[in-house]
Amino acid sequence: MADFVIGTRGSGLALWQAHAVADALRAQDPAREVDVRVIKTTGDRILDVPLSKIGDKGLFTKEIEAQLLAGEIDMCVHSMKDVPSALPEGCVLAAMLPRADARDALVCGPRLDQVECLADVPEGARIGTGSLRRAAQLRARYPQLVPSEIRGNLDTRLAKAEGADYEGAVLAVSGIVRMGWEDRIRAYIPVEDMIPAVGQGAVGIEARIDDERTLAALAEISHAPTMACVNAERIILSRLEGGCQVPLGAYIRWEGPADEQTLVLDAFVASLDGSEMARVHLERVGAAGQGDPAEVAEMALEALCEQGACEIMGRVKASVGL
Numbered sequence: 315m316a317d318f319v320i321g322t323r324g325s326g327l328a329l330w331q332a333h334a335v336a337d338a339l340r341a342q343d344p345a346r347e348v349d350v351r352v353i354k355t356t357g358d359r360i361l362d363v364p365l366s367k368i369g370d371k372g373l374f375t376k377e378i379e380a381q382l383l384a385g386e387i388d389m390c391v392h393s394m395k396d397v398p399s400a401l402p403e404g405c406v407l408a409a410m411l412p413r414a415d416a417r418d419a420l421v422c423g424p425r426l427d428q429v430e431c432l433a434d435v436p437e438g439a440r441i442g443t444g445s446l447r448r449a450a451q452l453r454a455r456y457p458q459l460v461p462s463e464i465r466g467n468l469d470t471r472l473a474k475a476e477g478a479d480y481e482g483a484v485l486a487v488s489g490i491v492r493m494g495w496e497d498r499i500r501a502y503i504p505v506e507d508m509i510p511a512v513g514q515g516a517v518g519i520e521a522r523i524d525d526e527r528t529l530a531a532l533a534e535i536s537h538a539p540t541m542a543c544v545n546a547e548r549i550i551l552s553r554l555e556g557g558c559q560v561p562l563g564a565y566i567r568w569e570g571p572a573d574e575q576t577l578v579l580d581a582f583v584a585s586l587d588g589s590e591m592a593r594v595h596l597e598r599v600g601a602a603g604q605g606d607p608a609e610v611a612e613m614a615l616e617a618l619c620e621q622g623a624c625e626i627m628g629r630v631k632a633s634v635g636l
Contacts, residue, residue, distance in 0.1 A: 394513025454588030
């Protein structure tokens, strides 16, 4: 019998993440036996409806969490951008692996073989995305482009982006790189052009709050800076009651040399068409690892609300029936 059983979705990227956690646990104790169990989620089953219209905040997590609470598995591994702001009672985000590149990337088919950035993409080009966050930012900054709904696992979306129905697509850098497909990236999109989703690039591990054995093991592999920044981003998500149904992004990170790092935050809330946007950029300089991401998140929330973020959010929710 395995020491730990990990629950995960069955996509190639989800399996990469689950096995990365398993490898980290074994690295701390080579005698540990760790199994990976695939669990199909609502988001995996419903592929012909835009994510924003399914109306379920646990699209990629709730079935896995159900098995966690039932004691069938010891932990769930998630892409943090898929994790709702509120967890089921009895569950806790126990650990996160070091965050990968949180930016988005442009991938293109052969019709855009000369493109080097979003600004080069010609008017009328169909850019695939299943994210209201990405679509709103594209509409606001590059109104000549046509955001077009795209669904499927990462390999499916890459193939579609290079096919007949799209000129390209916007996807997360972290997933592309983790799968070894860096050569498919045409351009890395700077945060100034597109603020990432809350938790993008981070792998989170959820456990039962009373499972001391599992929590102790996960504490050994957790990356504290990633936990601090992503949890602060999730404060913004929670307080604005955001999710895949609304255009919202937040990205907090430390930048600069180790002896004088800067805590940097970018966050936004927008209308569906990108015509209304509240956006904030904050920087706090300090010694390495110092500074409180949660405090900066609170400052960002205040600034966003002063710019009308709550009113924008209310109108978005009313328009999508939330």
